[in-house]
Amino acid sequence: MATTNTELYRRFGGQLRVRFFRFAPLTLSGIRATSKKKIPLVLLFTPPLIGTVIFSFMVYARYAPEVIVGEMGANQEIAAAVAERVAEQVPDVKRQIVGFTRVLRVFAILAIAWFGSGLFAEDRQCGAHQLYFARPITRLDYFFGKFFTAAFYGAGTVLVPGLVICLVAVLSSPNWSFLTGEWDVILKTALYSMFWIGIVTLVVLCASSLVKRRAFALIAVFAFFMFPSFLATALVGITKDVRFFALSTLINSRRIGYWLFDIASSGPRSMLSYDLSLAFLETGTVAVLCLVIMAIQIRRMEVVP
Amino acid sequence: MTDSAPVIALQQLAKHYGQVRALDGLSMELAPGPTGLLGPNGAGKTTLLKLLLGQLVPDAGTARIAGRNPQDRDDRLNLRRFVGYMPENDCLLPRHNGVETVITLGQLSGMNYHDAMKRAHEVLDYVGLDEARYRQMEEYSSGMKQRLKLAQALVHDPDILLLDEPTSGLDPKGRRHMLELVHDLGYQQGKSILLCSHLLRDVEKTCSTVVVLHKGKVLHTGAINVLTHDNETWMRVEVASPAERFVRRMEELDMAFEREAADRFRIQLEDGAEYGDELFDLALTCRTAITRLAPIRSSLEEVFLATLEADERARKEEGAPS
Structure with missing residues (x-):
């Protein structure tokens, strides 16, 4: 008999179930483990939080005069005049949401890169994949487990704040006019946020799967987003051909955002009037490449060479 | 299953x-x-x-x-x-x-x-x-x-x-x-x-x-016990003192043995010999008694090394690259 503390081996009396979402424990444990250090959480989530509060107030300010004047029973002409005056000062809600989401894209990169860049790299470094792939999970489960861990942080920085602003717009608009008249903005905000979170998460995880150190993955991610943007801007500046903007995923995401929200390109934004298919081609290629690289790397992690 | x-x-x-x-x-x-x-x-x-x-x-x-x-x-x-x-x-x-x-x-x-x-x-x-x-x-x-x-x-x-x-x-x-x-x-x-x-x-x-x-x-x-049994031809024997007559008799019979102590021996049995029977007879003729008799097992290590050596020899004889 073994001389352990209890000297007792107990049989497991429960049941081992086959779950549909086999990756869920991996995601939950990943979120638990990556969120242990609180300082990065505070640093990366405070700016989106402050932004959400400010933009919520601005959205409220856009609708408030109409509602207040209406409730006071003043005549409709005054109400319309006040609303018009406010509209001149405060941009319309759709533009506010688009602008807000555009700013938050950068925080999504920061958060996903910080919390996601170690997900594959540290597993490889610590040999964790040998333990995972001795369990009844597939490579796809493993990928989803990591993907949703990183995407969780992206959602916290861009999707949730975007939806909160939409909620404020719904609640503060008179007669639910935002919900009835501009419901598509809510849908588009969610769609655009998920598109961006997906692309960034794929890039971060791809970088993480190629290296054994988290720091290298972080550098690779920022290089990937920053270098093409500088290059594209420089090339456009030299050649005056705006199609060079399509080299940058960051700029392409902006182009896709304007198209999705149907915001006209004018002024400096006219630079983003290049062919939309180029933007989709670049982001699509990036996504497919990342998936292919990860498929190869995860296979190597399961089938240990 | x-x-x-x-x-x-x-x-x-x-x-x-x-x-x-x-x-x-x-x-x-x-x-x-x-x-x-x-x-x-x-x-x-x-x-x-x-x-x-x-x-x-x-x-x-x-x-x-x-x-x-x-x-x-x-x-x-x-x-x-x-x-x-x-x-x-x-x-x-x-x-x-x-x-x-x-x-x-x-x-x-x-x-x-x-x-x-x-x-x-x-x-x-x-x-x-x-x-x-x-x-x-x-x-x-x-x-x-x-x-x-x-x-x-x-x-x-x-x-x-x-x-x-x-x-x-x-x-x-x-x-x-x-x-x-x-x-x-x-x-x-x-x-x-x-x-x-x-x-x-x-x-x-x-x-x-x-x-x-x-x-x-x-x-x-x-x-493991069968594996270590394969080479089990040696016995450890202890006899009641004095053991000199027992030693002389073994020498006369040309038996392979090693004296570990005054009254303790390692004795190799011939293939097919019955455990102990011969030794008890021998002790009786020498007017002594066997107080302990136990087979000496080859350790797994000995078997393992012998197996590896045999494999190496076989590979060399076949000319196979090792």
């Missing part, structure tokens, strides 16, 4: 790494119970375990574990529910402590959170990982890591355990403890264990059956 059905069945299993033959047409069947997979470094032990888990793809042949084919996706997922694997090298879940590691891996095996948590504490108690279970694993000693690896292999209470060098990097006390645990699991808890080791004593202490692997081939397989 019936009790008599082989737990592991290999047929012409081969795996090459470039020019190196890690496994060279391995065929064998292992019955339930603790089995030692013995071989020097590079013999192909770890490769075999990874093939059994489906973590490697064989170049040829088939492997079945509890009747399931690890190369088939569904079978592989299924078999991992009742197979526990303890890898040789350091494996940690980054940023997890001991309990979190075992809980997560328990959940991935199909447990719900509460079962996994309860079970994690049970197995961590069993392996003797006390307060350390709450520490970050980066702070663990080698012994703690080994215990944790065993705990995670046990969390889902598997019927089959694949243990790869479980005593690697342990101090003597930790090693003894680990061997006691493995022995307990094999003999008291009825687990089928495939224990990979290059340490003969580990296998001798924990297993009833041994497979000797060398350069990807099975050199020997069988029960």
